[in-house]
Structures are given as structure tokens and as C-alpha cells.
Amino acid sequence: MFQHIVILTGSGISAESGIRTYRGDEGLWENHRLEDVATPEAFAANPDLVYRFYNERRRQLKSPEIRPNPAHEAIARLQREYPGQVALITQNVDNLHEQAGSKQVWHMHGALTRARCTACEQSRAWHDDLDASHACPDCGQRSTLRPDIVWFGEMPMGLEHIVEQVEHCDLFIAIGTSGVVYPAAGLVQIARQQALAHTVCLTLDPPVNEHQFHDYQQGLASELVPQLVDALLAEEK
Ligand SMILES: [Zn+2]
Structure with missing residues (x-):
């Protein structure tokens, strides 16, 4: 044994x-490659786009077809x-x-169902849409929550x-x-x-x-x- x-x-x-993983030749999301929405640089340049990408994927987990x-x-x-x-x-x-x-x-x-604060580094369960308007439940700051996902170039x-x-x-x-x-x-x-x-x-x-x-x-x-x-x-x- x-x-x-x-x-x-x-x-x-x-x-x-x-x-879907959005990897490979045809794995585009709204004409973006995964490499263009899954990096710290993309999040800094266009946070709304990155939030939207992960919100869609998080919502998909709740759909009855995904089992x-x-x-x-x-x-x-x-x-x-x-x-x-x-x-x-x-x-x-x-x-x-x-x-x-x-x-x-x-x-x-990382996990789609978690959000992490870039100010206080706390990670917690997050099942709904996430955007810059949300305040961190731990430290109270706004625009500091990000998907708790390991992006390209991160550990x-x-x-x-x-x-x-x-x-x-x-x-x-x-x-x-x-x-x-x-x-x-x-x-x-x-x-x-x-x-x-x-x-x-x-x-x-x-x-x-x-x-x-x-x-x-x-x-x-x-x-x-x-x-x-x-x-x-x-x-x-
Ligand atoms: Zn915080």
C-alpha cells in the first residue's frame, strides 16, 4: 500500500x-490572448478589462453546464x-x-473564487463579480482587490x-x-x-x-x- x-x-x-483555457492558437478571448489579460502589466494598464475577463470565468463556474x-x-x-x-x-x-x-x-x-488585496495581502473567498469599486473587507481600501490568480511572470x-x-x-x-x-x-x-x-x-x-x-x-x-x-x-x- x-x-x-x-x-x-x-x-x-x-x-x-x-x-476553456484560452491557451493555444485559437484560445482568444474577445481577440485578446491569455498573455494579454493575465499579467500584472495588463492589470496595471487596463484593470477593467482584466476584471471582466475573470468575472466571466468566475460566472461560468456557476452555470449548470459546468459540473x-x-x-x-x-x-x-x-x-x-x-x-x-x-x-x-x-x-x-x-x-x-x-x-x-x-x-x-x-x-x-491561484483560484477564480478568491480575491486578494494588493495593499494588505489578505486573500479571501470571492464568488461574485469583482471590480475596482469594491473595498477590501480587511483593510477597507478601494481599488486594491485583484483576482487571486498567478499571472504570467508571478510565482x-x-x-x-x-x-x-x-x-x-x-x-x-x-x-x-x-x-x-x-x-x-x-x-x-x-x-x-x-x-x-x-x-x-x-x-x-x-x-x-x-x-x-x-x-x-x-x-x-x-x-x-x-x-x-x-x-x-x-x-x-
Ligand atoms: Zn486589504
């Missing part, structure tokens, strides 16, 4: 729930039922893991804790990740530094770092993840 499982999820798991899929649900079940530790790290900014019932989710690229969140989790895992599972975005793509190498750690990757398209995993399975997360979770829980009994 594994004592300490670490799961890393990426955009592939959310894509199956209908979440966690069997992959999110299987991970939540593993966290509930597995006797060992199961740490969940995601590159996704949506809240589908939480909607599926996962309690502790490390959002290394991922909780990296120290995440690396520590991966350094102590004996099973590392990457799901729906491209293997392109660092430092997330480098976590498998950290896992591989433990002689006993097993590494598994489940994606629809082979990731660029496929060769770094002991086991690679190609297919839909909504099919492969429930199978893997069933196997892990069956081994246990």
Missing part, C-alpha cells in the same frame, strides 16, 4: 467539464476513503475539485509546501497536464528522486515529459481516473 499519494491535475481534467466529471469525483472519493495520505495539487483555477467534494486543494496557479502559490509533499510521496499521479508549464512539469522529477516512488501519468495527449513517468496511459481522465482509484481502493481491501 502507498503511504503518501500526491495527485497533480491540469487543464485536461477541467476541459472534460467544459472549462465536476467522474475524474474529479473519483479523486474526492480517494481522498475520503484511502487510509494513506492523498494530497491534491492543481494547476487549474476553477473550483471543480471543491465542487466534487475535495476538501484540501492546493491551487498552485506559483504554496510551492514550498507542494515540493515538500512531492519529496515525501511514494505514488505521484499526474492527470491532464501538458508537461509544458513549469514548475508543475518539474514535480515528476522531484518524485523520481525517491527510489521507491512510483509515477503515473494519465492524459488525452501524450505530455512532452511522458518519458519521465514509469507508467503512461493515454485516454480520457473521466475514464482512466475512476479505474485507477478503484484499483487503489481494491488493493487496500
Whole structure:
């Protein structure tokens, strides 16, 4: 039995729930590239545009069509039922893991459902539209709240804790990740530094770092993840 499982999820798991990522050639939002609305520079130059982009995405999470899929649900079940530790790290900014019932989710690229104050640095849950007119509930200043999202050029969140989790895992599972975005793509190498750690990757398209995993399975997360979770829980009994 594994004592300490670490799961890393990426955009592939959310894509199956209908979440768009705006990455790639055709991933434009109102003719803007993601790189033009997801930077500190863009926010400084045109905060209203950046607020609007994230308000749309935050609203999308409330739409009835956007639901966690069997992959999110299987991970939540593993966290509930597995006797060992199961740490969940995601590159996704949506809240589908939480909607599926996962309690502790490390959002290394931030979360759409949180706002952070640039004056007092407090972060808190935020489920409605956000704009410059809102006052920070903590320090009372206006025009200081921003989406609690890691923009291009910013440091991922909780990296120290995440690396520590991966350094102590004996099973590392990457799901729906491209293997392109660092430092997330480098976590498998950290896992591989433990002689006993097993590494598994489940994606629809082979990731660029496929060769770094002991086991690679190609297919839909909504099919492969429930199978893997069933196997892990069956081994246990
Ligand atoms: Zn504040």
C-alpha cells in the first residue's frame, strides 16, 4: 500500500467539464490572448478589462453546464476513503475539485473564487463579480482587490509546501497536464528522486515529459481516473 499519494491535475481534467483555457492558437478571448489579460502589466494598464475577463470565468463556474466529471469525483472519493495520505495539487483555477467534494486543494496557479488585496495581502473567498469599486473587507481600501490568480511572470502559490509533499510521496499521479508549464512539469522529477516512488501519468495527449513517468496511459481522465482509484481502493481491501 502507498503511504503518501500526491495527485497533480491540469487543464485536461477541467476541459472534460467544459472549462476553456484560452491557451493555444485559437484560445482568444474577445481577440485578446491569455498573455494579454493575465499579467500584472495588463492589470496595471487596463484593470477593467482584466476584471471582466475573470468575472466571466468566475460566472461560468456557476452555470449548470459546468459540473465536476467522474475524474474529479473519483479523486474526492480517494481522498475520503484511502487510509494513506492523498494530497491534491492543481494547476487549474476553477473550483471543480471543491465542487466534487475535495476538501484540501492546493491551487498552485491561484483560484477564480478568491480575491486578494494588493495593499494588505489578505486573500479571501470571492464568488461574485469583482471590480475596482469594491473595498477590501480587511483593510477597507478601494481599488486594491485583484483576482487571486498567478499571472504570467508571478510565482506559483504554496510551492514550498507542494515540493515538500512531492519529496515525501511514494505514488505521484499526474492527470491532464501538458508537461509544458513549469514548475508543475518539474514535480515528476522531484518524485523520481525517491527510489521507491512510483509515477503515473494519465492524459488525452501524450505530455512532452511522458518519458519521465514509469507508467503512461493515454485516454480520457473521466475514464482512466475512476479505474485507477478503484484499483487503489481494491488493493487496500
Ligand atoms: Zn486589504
